[in-house]
Amino acid sequence: MSKRQTLRILMNTFKTTGATKIFAGYILWFFISAIPIWLFEPGIKDYADSLWFCFASATSIGYGDFAAVTIVGRIITVILSIYSIGVISVFTAVITSFFTDIARIRASESSRKFIDELEHLPELSREELQELSEKAKNFRKGKNR
Numbered sequence: 489m490s491k492r493q494t495l496r497i498l499m500n501t502f503k504t505t506g507a508t509k510i511f512a513g514y515i516l517w518f519f520i521s522a523i524p525i526w527l528f529e530p531g532i533k534d535y536a537d538s539l540w541f542c543f544a545s546a547t548s549i550g551y552g553d554f555a556a557v558t559i560v561g562r563i564i565t566v567i568l569s570i571y572s573i574g575v576i577s578v579f580t581a582v583i584t585s586f587f588t589d590i591a592r593i594r595a596s597e598s599s600r601k602f603i604d605e606l607e608h609l610p611e612l613s614r615e616e617l618q619e620l621s622e623k624a625k626n627f628r629k630g631k632n633r
Contacts, residue, residue: 494590501586507578514575518542521564528560541565546572602627 502508519539526538532554541554545565556562605612605620612620 497589497593498586501582501589505578505582505585507582510575510578514571517571518546518568521568524564525556525561528558529554529556531555531557542568545569548572 502511522535522538522542525541526532526535529538529541532538532541537554541556543549544551544554545556546568548569556565602620602623605616609617609620
């Protein structure tokens with residue numbers, strides 16, 4: 489499987505699961521939520537510091553260089569944190585689905601090749617027949633590759 493095919497499968501996985509919309513919404517919320525943090529939190533002096541605070545909150549790093557002290561800041565921080573946990577869960581699920589799809593495709597390709605070899609059994613050399621026999625034994629033992 490080529491890198492291009494792999495990338496196409498990954499992008500398809502993101503699209504079919506709706507994850508691209510979730511991630512786009514999250515990025516939008518992340519940057520928008522930094523605005524009220526900047527406006528309402530007395531310890532945050534500029535938008536860049538507000539983005540840093542949002543990053544530290546979203547990733548649950550929480551360096552402590554900034555903390556929400558107002559009710560607005562705390563509510564925004566809670567929403568951002570919960571949203572971040574959800575997005576990370578979705579990302580993990582999408583990546584897991586991607587690898588499952590890759591494994592399924594490889595198994596299918598392997599099965600097709602094996603069946604093709606079986607269909608051409610009379611044309612195979614003794615060495616190729618021996619190799620096919622070993623593949624069949626390994627398949628039965630669960631060593632399918």
